[in-house]
Amino acid sequence: xLADDRSETGLWDLVAEVAHGDAPDLPTPGEAGAYTRWEAFxxxxxDAYGADxxxxxxxxxxxxxPYLKLGVVHPRTLxxxxxxxxxxxxxxxxxxxxxxxxxxYVLHHHPDSLWRDLRPxxxxxxxxxxxxxxxxxxxxxxxxxxVDAGMRQLLATGWMHNRVRxxxxxxxxxxxxxxxxxxxxxxxxxxxxxxxASNQHGxxxxxxxxxxxxxxxxxxxxxxxxxxxxxxxxYIHRWIPELGALTAHEAHHPWTVSAERRGxxxxxxxxxxxERKVALARHQAARSVSQ
Ligand SMILES: Cc1cc2nc3c(=O)[nH]c(=O)nc-3n(C[C@H](O)[C@H](O)[C@H](O)COP(=O)(O)OP(=O)(O)OC[C@H]3O[C@@H](n4cnc5c(N)ncnc54)[C@H](O)[C@@H]3O)c2cc1C
Numbered sequence: 001x002l003a004d005d006r007s008e009t010g011l012w013d014l015v016a017e018v019a020h021g022d023a024p025d026l027p028t029p030g031e032a033g034a035y036t037r038w039e040a041f042x043x044x045x046x047d048a049y050g051a052d053x054x055x056x057x058x059x060x061x062x063x064x065x066p067y068l069k070l071g072v073v074h075p076r077t078l079x080x081x082x083x084x085x086x087x088x089x090x091x092x093x094x095x096x097x098x099x100x101x102x103x104x105y106v107l108h109h110h111p112d113s114l115w116r117d118l119r120p121x122x123x124x125x126x127x128x129x130x131x132x133x134x135x136x137x138x139x140x141x142x143x144x145x146x147v148d149a150g151m152r153q154l155l156a157t158g159w160m161h162n163r164v165r166x167x168x169x170x171x172x173x174x175x176x177x178x179x180x181x182x183x184x185x186x187x188x189x190x191x192x193x194x195x196x197a198s199n200q201h202g203x204x205x206x207x208x209x210x211x212x213x214x215x216x217x218x219x220x221x222x223x224x225x226x227x228x229x230x231x232x233x234x235y236i237h238r239w240i241p242e243l244g245a246l247t248a249h250e251a252h253h254p255w256t257v258s259a260e261r262r263g264x265x266x267x268x269x270x271x272x273x274x275e276r277k278v279a280l281a282r283h284q285a286a287r288s289v290s291q
Contacts, residue, residue, distance in 0.1 A: 025157065026192065027066055034067035042081065049089035053096075056150070056161035057235040062093070063159065065193035068100065075101065100198055106211055107197040114200055115181055117209035125286040128177040136269050137172050138186055140239075143268035145251060146226035147171045149239035156239075158192035163229050169206040170220040174279040175270055180207040208283070217283060219276045226252045240265065 027033055041062040052060035067073045075097050082090050110118055117123065136142050140151035150164030160168070165187075172183045180203040187203070188194045204210030208218070230236060233251035237244045242263030243251045254262045 027063065031072055034064065034073040037064060037067070038062065038073065038078065038081070042085075046085070046089040046093065047087060050092040051088075053092065054163045054229050056164050057230045057232065057238075061162065065195075066159070069193045069195045069198075100195075102211075103197040103201040106201060113204065113210075114196060117207075118201075118204055118211065119209050122207070122209050122283070122286050124289045126177070126282050127179050129179060129182065130176065133176045133269055134172070134178055134182060136266075137168075137176060137178075137183075141266055142171070142270075143255070143266040144171060144222050144272070145233075145236045145240060145243065145254060146222045146230065149230075149236045152239045154187070154190050158190060160191070161235075163225070164235075165202065166206055167220050167222050167225045169203055170218075171222050173203075173207050174219045175222075175272060175275040177275070177279065177282070180204060180209065217280060219279055221272065221276075223252055223272070 028036065041064070045060060045062065048060060049062075052058050064073065064078070068075060078097065079094065082094060106118070107113060133142075137147070137151060140148040140155065142148055142151075146164060147168045150160050150168045153164070154160045169180070169183055172178045173180055184200055184203040187199050188196075191199065201210050205212055226233070226236065230252075231248065233243075233246075233248040236251045237246075240251075242265040243254055246254065246257060246262065250257050250261075254265050255267050
């Protein structure tokens with residue numbers, strides 16, 4: 001199509017939308033963009049990476065995942081740059097890169113684990129898969145602030161902080177009793193770093209069906225996770241503007257303030273304590289059947 005063929009209105013609408021800033025703020029494309037980001041991370045992020053990598057309110061991780069996923073930068077190139085550096089940040093960053101390679105290896109050797117549980121222990125687990133609850137999760141309207149902030153970050157930017165991916169995934173699986181595959185599909189549809197191995201095995205890790213046997217009984221408390229990793233609630237304030245005027249404590253517990261002060265932000269769609277107990281009972285039952 002010629003660039004001046006304005007009969008293709010859909011395309012021109014899209015161009016206008018991008019030009020007027022309604023589209024997500026995507027990473028700079030290409031190798032130069034990847035290196036600019038990498039060099040900025042080496043200069044300002046690497047030393048504190050070990051301590052701050054779990055903080056979604058800080059710009060503390062490399063955000064190289066879209067470039068790594070697309071092959072714009074090779075992990076060995078990053079390792080070569082790190083070989084001349086020392087410190088806890090270096091070690092931790094290398095470990096994270098290794099997770100990516102490990103999951104690629106696991107998927108290569110267990111291709112069925114793309115959509116099936118890698119480990120069979122939870123095959124008998126009961127799920128609810130309630131469409132309205134799943135939709136509230138997809139839309140970032142569960143009434144649980146850290147989960148909603150992450151889900152809205154995903155919709156707006158195509159990226160979500162790792163700690164929040166874990167918490168949002170745990171909430172879907174363990175508080176809403178939904179199969180991990182439902183969430184994995186949504187992530188694949190929206191992530192700009194969507195990677196079959198890292199995504200499916202990230203979800204299986206949270207579900208307790210993957211390579212790590214231990215966390216089947218772990219149910220992240222999304223409120224405590226928020227208070228711990230977003231202490232000033234600035235991540236929540238950023239992605240849930242309805243809560244922007246609340247104090248940090250209120251933003252982590254918005255159900256304690258009037259509906260008016262929280263600008264229509266909903267009450268939690270489930271009782272966190274109740275559903276945690278349900279999840280643990282169901283996991284216990286499923287495991288005793290399989291033993
Ligand atoms: C439910 C869930 C789904 C995920 N889906 C994806 C996905 O589709 N694509 C993807 O690249 N990562 C995925 N991850 C892993 C992780 O969240 C992202 O790699 C990370 O958030 C990317 O941000 P970053 O580049 O700033 O990471 P950094 O902290 O800067 O880490 C550097 C690189 O190491 C790799 N890495 C870091 N953590 C992990 C991890 N836990 N597993 C595998 N590789 C890792 C990534 O390539 C990342 O770019 C998922 C994690 C979870 C819990």
